[in-house]
Amino acid sequence: MKLRSLLLDVEPITPQMTIDQVGELLLRNESYNNLLSLPVVVDNIPLGIISRYQLMNVFMKRFGRDLFGKKTVKELMNAEPLKVDINDSIEATAQYVTQNMSFPITEDFILIENGQYVGIGVVLDLLREMETNVERKNRALSQTLSHLKQSQSQLIQSEKMASLGQMVAGVAHEINTPLGYVKGNVENIKDVLEQIKGFIKNCDRLARIMTGEDDSIDDEKLASMLASVSNMNDSLQAYSLLDDISELFGDTLYGIEQISELVMSLKNFSRLDKSHIDDINIHECIESALLISKNTLKHKVEVIKKFGELPSIKCSPSQINQVFLNLFTNAAQAIDKAGKLLIKTYSANDFVYIAIEDNGKGIVKDDLDKIFDPFFTTKEIGKGTGMGLSISFKIIKDHGGTIKAASKPGVGTRFLIRFPADTPIKMAS
């Protein structure tokens, strides 16, 4: 919006006019009705401004009109009126006018172009225009805000997908090992059973020959059959095949147990009803997250658990799991070759505390202040969204809890989470 739209084309007065004449003009000339003041101009150069307020002061004085009525405008006018170039912006004008005008508002401001008089602007019009401007900007801002919210939820979603992908890859590898020997063992057992089947068949035939039920065989074949039975018997003895089979069965069952445990924890882990709230033992969440992140931790991180007595707390287990998984994965990534992860839990004064401490590379002071900020990451581009800890922070806050971090570069990092033991929690959907 340009200042020009506020321009009122007002016929100015001359400095030689008398006070009486100006008073008449203001009373009779309707085109001046909306104005607080009249501009005083000579040769297009604005010299000053005279306001109704000044005239009222004159006329309300005893004998004011008789004493001052014949004087010229020049003697009474304000010789330093507010002058604004018509090409200035509304904002700059509003700022200039509000800073320089006198209170109460008794004058209008003069609009000029290259120093020449063009007309009058009214302060109220200017303020109204400003208000429309602010409204327009508010609308734009709230639009931007909703865009931002949208892209934030997209980012949260992609962080979830990223950690889900990581989790799936980890669990797939974790299942692969037991799957390997379970499959191998079943194949082995199948082959041994085939051998035993042949052995039993031969034994059976031999028995029938000996009892005379079967006499269709010559001596040579009989001899080879006997040899094969005895060979099989030897190898059964030598390798104690049957004992081995029961050991293989033991391993196989163990492997299947491992696989089902992983599948169970996956099911628990990603319960899709995200607002689902339950009385939960935090230790179960920790164990579940540890199992899921086993692949990231093993061979590298020694996990030390010091669990105290904890009351159950009301929480959304899948969200709490996500927090722990995030913290464990971060710890594993902070540890270069080999290190330790200490998980300590205790309760005191109606609060449940979980301390998670690693002896990884630590976080420098400047970064430590920012770790819960959305998008903050020290990982390589593409390796982290920078949303993990900020989401964890929000989840914990939604549960009425707090999370604090302390770190020393080269020594390690410690997170302390605190949940109220029995405050009913407000859950954001």
Place this chain on the structure above:
Amino acid sequence: MTNTKPRLLLVDDEPRILRSLAMIFRQDYQIFTAENGHEALSIIANESIHVIVSDQRMPVMLGSELLKEVKKRSPDTMRLLLTGYSELNAIINSINEGEIFRYISKPWDKNKLIEIVDKATRIALQTEQKKLKKTSPTTSNKASIPNFMVLDRDQSTHDLLKSIVGNQAKIFHHDNIDTAIDTMTKENVAILISDIQLDNQDISDTLNYLKQENPNLVTIVMTEFNDSNKLVDLINYGQIYRFLPKPARKGILIQSIKSGIKNYRELISQPVLAERIQAEPLKQSHKDNISRKLMDKIKKLRNRSQAEQLPV
């Protein structure tokens, strides 16, 4: 009674895997097992092991690190990696440092595994016998440097090689597989430095086939393209000598070329060694990616290379 069965060393940090594998092989092999790299190396120090099958992800020492050590301490042991992981670095290290015979995925296919281990064993026994007959290979250090071929769209690969070998050897430069094979039918090429992507076309199957028909060819793959499955195929079906991610550093290429030349000379002077880098025959699905015409040309190379194996 001394045990005359071939000796097989199984390495895995999961004892159940070891038990399952041992059960497969114990009738025909003398089995040794180790749960980590250190144990494995101490067995290697005391026993002459024909074949080692190692897991990749283990505590203390990674499988690729172990196989690198085994190559140093017991070069005649055939080295196999058996792993559920396909981490790119592990695969690259197992090529460049471990010079492994096969990369096998978990869970394994029993018959396939037996086939591979048996084959590795036959080769190991062959090497053992031949070595008994002839202990010192007759390689002359003064021999000239054999011919190179660069197969790459990228001129800088050629320039880099040129800056290394100078005028000491012939370098043929091609940017497509057809003309490259044409040159091979006319000229003796010992070391091939090749990308596996030419004009967005994947030529890895052709390279694998080339190796099968031309077992003495030393292939160094230099590429930006790295797909772990492709790499595993380049090991099992192509027995590539080195894998260098692009852009390759000069120092690394110099090293690879030096050891590649040495490797080539050994292959020529001791034909039994060629067995040790024998690739697995390509499947039909691989061959379908190679044009008939090209296959015929490559087939002819075999006869030629056998006829012309000049001592270098």
